[in-house]
Amino acid sequence: MFVLGLQGSPRLKGNTSILLSTFLNEAERLGAYTRQIDVASMDIVPCQECGICERDGYCPINDDMQQIYPLLRSADLIVMATPIFFYGATAQMKALIDRSQAMWVRRYVHRLTDPGRKWRKGLLLSLGATKGKRLFDGLNLMAKYFFDAVGAHFEDSLTYRQIEKSGEIRQHPKALIEAREKARDLVMPYLHKVRVFFVCSRDPCPCQMASAFTQFYAGDRVETECIADVSGGINPLMSEVMRERGIDMGYRESRSIDEAVHYRPPDLVISMGHRKDRPIFPWIESREWPVPDSMNRSIEAMCQMRDKIEERVRVFINSLERSKGSVIEDRD
Numbered sequence: 001m002f003v004l005g006l007q008g009s010p011r012l013k014g015n016t017s018i019l020l021s022t023f024l025n026e027a028e029r030l031g032a033y034t035r036q037i038d039v040a041s042m043d044i045v046p047c048q049e050c051g052i053c054e055r056d057g058y059c060p061i062n063d064d065m066q067q068i069y070p071l072l073r074s075a076d077l078i079v080m081a082t083p084i085f086f087y088g089a090t091a092q093m094k095a096l097i098d099r100s101q102a103m104w105v106r107r108y109v110h111r112l113t114d115p116g117r118k119w120r121k122g123l124l125l126s127l128g129a130t131k132g133k134r135l136f137d138g139l140n141l142m143a144k145y146f147f148d149a150v151g152a153h154f155e156d157s158l159t160y161r162q163i164e165k166s167g168e169i170r171q172h173p174k175a176l177i178e179a180r181e182k183a184r185d186l187v188m189p190y191l192h193k194v195r196v197f198f199v200c201s202r203d204p205c206p207c208q209m210a211s212a213f214t215q216f217y218a219g220d221r222v223e224t225e226c227i228a229d230v231s232g233g234i235n236p237l238m239s240e241v242m243r244e245r246g247i248d249m250g251y252r253e254s255r256s257i258d259e260a261v262h263y264r265p266p267d268l269v270i271s272m273g274h275r276k277d278r279p280i281f282p283w284i285e286s287r288e289w290p291v292p293d294s295m296n297r298s299i300e301a302m303c304q305m306r307d308k309i310e311e312r313v314r315v316f317i318n319s320l321e322r323s324k325g326s327v328i329e330d331r332d
């Protein structure tokens, strides 16, 4: 499980950061892989309303937001943490939120479904100096629409009043305890997932498709990694044939094997294509899903491959169901 924490305060060791890192440390202790981004340290310019994302589905501004889009896509849980500045989020966090318009467009203008959308959750952490009754009203609405844009279900918010001086959150009678409890509530249900590595030969397309279909159909039970040459990127023809199925391959990134194992080793390895250097993990159950190895497929060949892989994924998921998630007993 990957938990992404977005820390919106410019006071990098202030109250928001303490609250968020308490949450993330507990999530990590339970077995999640976590990452905290200090949004104020990133170079993220506000949306320029150029309209290019509406046309192309991508934001053309070349700044640090380009690193955040794939993180939002690969997260299972997104934690947005910000102090209240004038009844809303900080300007730094608001710039990030506005730039998520590129993801909103993919969903609502281009009608594409991110395969992780059904399973991803969002949590809001916030605090402010005053005790106003409606202190968090605006921010809660903003969070609701941000999480919808990035494909996450807005699960809950933890908000604290009368927190002003740096570090004051530590004196709050409940805040840090509640952050740890919330981490347990949100992380535990994810930890039972079967972790599957799809490992490619030269061509990353089959693994990218298999990983996306598996997440789309069974992301609540299976956690997938697409292991490929990370510099490979996404083949536009493959994106096109997945788009015909309504599946959004945008911002999906493959990982290197070292990175994926560092996070958590697999329960099952599925090799696609014809690798000569197998087995990668001799001690872990592995399968082969042979696919013709070609870097230059026609659109028809790409469609055929997509259909075969989708069928294979469905059979695989059914067999996991029969064996109640045990990959050892499964034979597809």
Ligand SMILES: Cc1cc2nc3c(=O)[nH]c(=O)nc-3n(C[C@H](O)[C@H](O)[C@H](O)COP(=O)(O)O)c2cc1C
Residues within 6 Å of the ligand: 009, 010, 011, 013, 014, 015, 016, 017, 083, 084, 085, 086, 087, 088, 127, 128, 129, 130, 131, 135, 163, 164, 165, 166, 167
């Ligand atoms: C520019 C600015 C605007 C603020 N606006 C509000 C506000 O509208 N309501 C409020 O209760 N606190 C407001 N605050 C106070 C902060 O929310 C509070 O000090 C908080 O604890 C800061 O958290 P941090 O340590 O994570 O930065 C504001 C602070 C600043 C610097």
